[in-house]
Amino acid sequence: MSKLRGKVAIVTGGASGMGRATAMRFVADGAKVVVADLNEKNGAETVSVAEGQGHGEDIAFVRCDVAREADVAAVVAEAERRFGRLDIAYLNAGVGGAFGPIAETSVEDWDYTFAVLTRSVFLGMKHASLAMKKHGDGGVILVTASIAGLVGGGGSHAYSAAKAAVISLIENVAAELGPDRIRVVGIAPGVISTPLVHRGRPEKYEKQFGQQPWPDRGQPEHIADVAAFLCSDDARFITGETIKVDGGLLAQGIALWGTGADNTFMKSAGVNRGTTGEAMVVRTLQPGARKT
Ligand SMILES: NC(=O)c1ccc[n+]([C@@H]2O[C@H](COP(=O)([O-])OP(=O)(O)OC[C@H]3O[C@@H](n4cnc5c(N)ncnc54)[C@H](O)[C@@H]3O)[C@@H](O)[C@H]2O)c1
Structure with a gap:
């Protein structure tokens, strides 16, 4: 497959989980990728996995805190310096963030959650769109949202609100950047078996994994496949859309009458x-x- 040949991408949160799987899929599809993440050890591991697959020349790692504007600007600059331009920005880094009853949630934990999950997306959209406008060929900004941003009950208060905010950003910024042929799209994953969810113990989360109608457990590669589609020209008329990739979890709805x-x-x-x-x-x- 070479649907992303000649494209240059950044993938935030690319050191683990769905970000890593998508970085691997992007290089396999012909793209050059800058992986941006706080976790240097896992970032180096992502690069060595790509090297093992014969894509060592097509990938680079930059340590970055996606909540810091200077770091985000530096990642975009590194993509341009190393690979010449930026065509795709996958804004995916994330954490679980603040949890607990509303009265037990501290302002610091709330702000941290919004900084990592929402401010990061604003910063990524800002700097990626500037880089894409420079070459004038358009581009794709893809964001990992969550089904927790679409309905109640999918995550903690702060996490759900932060993800709902990025779904709104996707729509609004897509409308602004459409005339520049910069598409802005999102993926709302359901329950995906990544270290964020299971922390190395998937068996602890059988209840969450078992609730969806589709029999297979969600894997990072399910997200990577949709990301590759959304970033390819096959999706050239899709913008402002956030696609659920959840094995039918939300289709099942509130399941008043059982599942x-x-x-x-x-x-x-x-x-x-x-x-x-x-x-x-x-x-x-x-x-x-x-x-x-
Ligand atoms: N796994 C799920 O079930 C699920 C469901 C819905 C949405 N999501 C979202 O998917 C995205 C990817 O999560 P994942 O499940 O692959 O988790 P993961 O923990 O495997 O990967 C997330 C990566 O983001 C990085 N990161 C965290 N904070 C960062 C920061 N401030 N700066 C730079 N990098 C940072 C981490 O170091 C890690 O490498 C997140 O936005 C998450 O909220 C996950």
Whole structure:
């Protein structure tokens, strides 16, 4: 595959999880990638994984705190210095941030959460768009949001609010940058098996992983595949959109009537004619017949 041949990308949070998987996918698709992350050890590991796959020349690591404007500007400058330009900015770095009851949340922890998850996206959009406007060929700014930013109950108060804010930024900035052919898009992952979630112990999170309708556990590569699509010309008419990549978790909704085979509406079939005075028709289904 060479859908990103000639493109230069930065990937924040590329030292781990979905950022690393996407950096690997981008170089495999022909892009040059600058990985930007606070974690130098894992950053070096990402580079050596790429080297092992024959892409050592196509990747570089820069230590960066995405909440600091000077660091973000330096990452963009490094992409231009090393690879000549910037076409794709994947703003993905993140942490769990503040958690706990609202009355127990400190201002410092709240501000830290918004600095890493939201201010970082503003800074990335600002400096990436400046670099893209310089060459005038447009570009793509992709952001990792979260389903926690789309509905209640998906994360802590601060995390959910910070992710909701970036979904709004994606829409608003897409409208501004459309005339410059700079697309602004987002991915809202569901539960993805990364070190952020499981900290090396995926078995502890079986309940969260098991709640989605799709049987496979979400993996960083599921996100990387969608990121590669959104950053390619195949998605050239998509902007301002945040795509859920969640194995149907949100499609299932509030599941008032149960989930899967335990959903009340899956146990029988028929028609409810309400309070019309006409009888309800109900057929009980045999368990084996439910799928038809
Ligand atoms: N894993 C999930 O289930 C899930 C679901 C929805 C959204 N997300 C989001 O996906 C993104 C990637 O998370 P992941 O699951 O791959 O986690 P991860 O911990 O594996 O990777 C996140 C990376 O971001 C880096 N990072 C954190 N703070 C930083 C900072 N201030 N400056 C630079 N780098 C920093 C970390 O060092 C790490 O390498 C995050 O934005 C996260 O909120 C994750």
